[in-house]
Amino acid sequence: MREKLLDLSKFFFPQSLALMGVSQKSGGLGGRSFLEKYLIAGYKGKIYLIHPQVQEIMGIRTYPKLSSLPQAPDLTMIALPANQIPLALKECAQIGARYIHILSAGFSETGSHEGMMLEKQLKEIAEEHDLLIIGPNCMGPYCPSSHLTAWGAIPGKSGPLGIISQSGGITQRLTEYACSLGVGTSKAVSIGNATCLDVTDFLSYLGEDEATAIIALYLEGTNDGRRLLTLARHISSRKPIVILKGGESHRGAQTVSSHTGQMAGNYEIWKAFFRQTNSIAVTNINEWMDVILALCLLPPARGDGVFIVGGGGGNSIIHTDICVRTGLTVPRPKSATMEKLKQLVPATGSIAGNPLDYWEAYLRADRLCLLLDIAYEDSTIHLVIVDRLIPRQAYHSPEVEDYVQEVAHYIKSHPKRKPTVFTIDYDGGDRELLEKGATLRHRFCTAEIPAYPSFERAASALSHFARYHLTLTERGKPLY
């Protein structure tokens, strides 16, 4: 199956942009705030402001109506009151402005008869005039490489992550989160009520988009479950799809209708969907970002056996339990591996094996690289988590040499490299520790080695990551 693609590129790379509903006064989250952020982000295209009364806003001349513009804008953003939108859409149709983003709320999500009728009307106008509409009730498109970043991380960072979301707030959070760890976004779109363009339209588009290697979805519902299933199944064989699904619980599902006016659907059906499509289902934003980080930076997993490098007997045991609970295995190393470990690790106060309880493991780059080399040589091991303890007052531990670049280079250039991540647990110490830990985490991530703020988050990310790759391998390449 290869379905006919809608060309949605103009939403992300518009040469010109018209804004309807920009107030003279700053404040709030309306059209004016979008204009301000477009300017801050350095959007390079032409900006046209439509305003019936004033001559200029923020030094930019305005036009009384859309039909006064010298050209049809590539993208029209509408932030007018809901009841004025049908008329605005007709104006768009008249001048051939086909790509439209409606920011305004006040439609079916209100639950009112008036809101539902307005939304129905909007859909009819779109169909009649062949308009491509994102929204209403949403933040619309976001694209760092065209400086179209009126929301989310500003100026943002270009990269492999594509995002389709039914929540603006959640997408803002994810773009900023990703950016802070060095992961860039190709394109993001907040689709709100998805009255015209649905998640499936953008999924189909990002599935073919060369700049997008990983797709993150925040979904509340869809009007076309069958198409979503077909698309997700085909795309996920080439690009992992990580889904945060809102409305798993009955009470959550009830809130969905007040948010985007959609039906959340039975979660049992969604679980079957995740399984059939080999989508990765997550339950909160941290888990979402954690698995995206792994998918962005790691080579594929060939199995689910983790080698745990850490310090402390208790920690080793708890970490093993965490791995097993999350669906990973902690294999007993081969005897050749055990011989090598026993030569390195002191007999008293440490435990040679897997988990490796050897708190000096992370102190020196050469020792750590030697341990990684041992793990990479052992075919029972497929993944490595290094618990890179940071010096805590309570541990009496020494400062550690700065080896982030050196170790990252060693891992990335190793001919037998296996997915390797670090845990840097900086919670619950003094402010200085937090600062050091967060900086170290950031440095590992920007050196393209995933680092997580707790062991349980590292294990959960690797578990999702490994399961995706193993299912892919089991199923083989689908007929596409």
Add this chain to the structure above:
Amino acid sequence: MREKLLDLSKFFFPQSLALMGVSQKSGGLGGRSFLEKYLIAGYKGKIYLIHPQVQEIMGIRTYPKLSSLPQAPDLTMIALPANQIPLALKECAQIGARYIHILSAGFSETGSHEGMMLEKQLKEIAEEHDLLIIGPNCMGPYCPSSHLTAWGAIPGKSGPLGIISQSGGITQRLTEYACSLGVGTSKAVSIGNATCLDVTDFLSYLGEDEATAIIALYLEGTNDGRRLLTLARHISSRKPIVILKGGESHRGAQTVSSHTGQMAGNYEIWKAFFRQTNSIAVTNINEWMDVILALCLLPPARGDGVFIVGGGGGNSIIHTDICVRTGLTVPRPKSATMEKLKQLVPATGSIAGNPLDYWEAYLRADRLCLLLDIAYEDSTIHLVIVDRLIPRQAYHSPEVEDYVQEVAHYIKSHPKRKPTVFTIDYDGGDRELLEKGATLRHRFCTAEIPAYPSFERAASALSHFARYHLTLTERGKPLY
């Protein structure tokens, strides 16, 4: 049942302390490091150093052997090589030094015949001479109120938390974690192989200890499951017991024997134990600390219905799902509550109800207190989580007035106060955001209002917390 109590107080309030096995040179984690930390922590009692060769260490005169001391020390800490310990114990017995902590490793945890024989010998000597021994292979006692804080947070903070642990590293971490959030420790003890004094001895002691209101256990195994069950059942009706159990998985359990030489036991039996004793079972250190924080600072829960105050439709839905998944309920508010909420919350862009999607909710103290008051008046609501968003660049959100003290005071003095916690999600932004968020979290916690770094952690803590109190109420006070 009221069993005969061992008086273990001298372990925590020794007037004098003898150290055997203190090296002249600094470094490592041996007796010398303990000495250094006792001095830093300001231990006020008499310190006696035993050393056969040198006259003084760190300016403190030494004695060639234990029998040269002018008095029997209240507590003797032994850090000698394992094979010298039987002789040292006999010296202790000769001078009447009954309270002993053995730091040294090299016993049954090595898996060697020699190690097991040494441990057996140690136990026999203890029984013959009625010695009270902590260890071997452990960090021993810790008590901030007597400045006996050679490990863990230094100088530490006195408070309601009692800790018994089979891992020194995990206890160090927990004391520091608790301290960083303003939660103090009454007494902690790392018991290692627990050859003589077992977890049950210290549990019995802390159960009666007036300074201890909450007990945290890190457990790998026990030699007396029946006594542990009886004790835990009785104590948990007065003091919550929060257990991190190492060795849930088969592979984790295998590591237990290399760590403390114990048997981890079948986890199904442990699950029955948790249920029967109304103990709170956690799976990692963050979850452990999170529930301790709730138990320390909150009034009892009368039900499991949460009121969710937050911003963003997507967030509201995800947070509802998280609550339900963790075993809490998100009740539909009473109609009187709905009326009050509708008066406060704008009709467009927000959702009046539970969850409450009202992102301005947290901006001003008066508004937030009004919302809390509404929640405290509604009998369907038993718990409150406020998602106190911090200003992110991506959210375009304004700075918030500083109302921590004001709101904390309002909550704590409200006649209908219900357990109320805050979520301050500072992960994944820039460094300034992290700094601000962590500071805010710390300020809430030290104002005695629990604050968590993610919604999922807040929900998990409240779920454990509520289940403990509800089970207590269901079962009524046990016959004790």
